Amino acid sequence: MSIFDYFKSTKKDTASVAKERLQIIVAHERSQRAQPDYLPRLQKELLEVIRKYVEIEQDQIDVQLEKNNDCSVLELNIVLPERE
Amino acid sequence: MSIFDYFKSTKKDTASVAKERLQIIVAHERSQRAQPDYLPRLQKELLEVIRKYVEIEQDQIDVQLEKNNDCSVLELNIVLPERE
Numbered sequence: 001m002s003i004f005d006y007f008k009s010t011k012k013d014t015a016s017v018a019k020e021r022l023q024i025i026v027a028h029e030r031s032q033r034a035q036p037d038y039l040p041r042l043q044k045e046l047l048e049v050i051r052k053y054v055e056i057e058q059d060q061i062d063v064q065l066e067k068n069n070d071c072s073v074l075e076l077n078i079v080l081p082e083r084e
Numbered sequence: 085m086s087i088f089d090y091f092k093s094t095k096k097d098t099a100s101v102a103k104e105r106l107q108i109i110v111a112h113e114r115s116q117r118a119q120p121d122y123l124p125r126l127q128k129e130l131l132e133v134i135r136k137y138v139e140i141e142q143d144q145i146d147v148q149l150e151k152n153n154d155c156s157v158l159e160l161n162i163v164l165p166e167r168e
Contacts, residue, residue, distance in 0.1 A: 025109040028138075038137035045133045052129075053122035054112075 022054065024076040039065060039074040046076070057081050106138065108160040123149060123158040130160070141165050 024046060026039060043063060047056065062077040108130060110123060127147060131140065146161040 020115040021111075021113045023109070023111045023113075025107070026134075027105075027107045029105045029107075031104040042134065042137060045136075046130065049129045049133055050110075050126065053126060 020080040022050070022056075022076075022078040022080055024050070024074075024078075026074040028072045029070060030072065037067065037072055039072050043074055043076065055081055104164040106134070106140075106160075106162040106164055108134070108158075108162075110158040112156045113154060114156065121151065121156055123156050127158055127160065139165055 026042065026046070028039065043065075047061070050056065056078055060079040060081070064073075064075040064077075066073045066075075110126065110130070112123065127149075131145070134140065140162055144163040144165070148157075148159040148161075150157045150159075
């Protein structure tokens with residue numbers, strides 16, 4: 001690896017560390033409108049599962065829950081912490 | 085509710101039962117290309133969590149896993165079984 005490659009790769013790492021992200025989307029297209037919505041409860045359990053694999057800081061989680069007649073969508077956007 | 089509303093709603097329910105679907109997408113935009121990919125392992129655990137809330141039949145799960153340099157995407161498309 002030449003010195004130019006070294007700088008190029010270092011620069012890329014530095015620039016991209018801050019944008020390491022995880023996005024989780026759960027969409028349920030439902031036929032029965034009256035059925036209870038489990039997505040808010042699911043959210044906590046999903047995060048617990050994913051925490052086994054990646055470090056997630058609580059204040060870096062953005063949660064959106066949308067619901068209309070036919071569809072419920074849970075969207076989690078997580079900025080992952082910088083690594084050493 | 086008039087008789088017209090009744091038929092309309094019945095028809096809608098019948099038509100939409102078959103298309104009740106659940107979609108789960110996990111996308112990890114990564115800065116470190118060499119880090120191990122946990123998405124294949126995550127898949128099984130995600131399904132276990134979701135099975136607490138909805139019935140999922142094994143043969144109704146379509147799994148796609150895409151990976152390029154910067155991003156890994158796990159996509160689960162599930163057709164939910166008809167209800168009684």
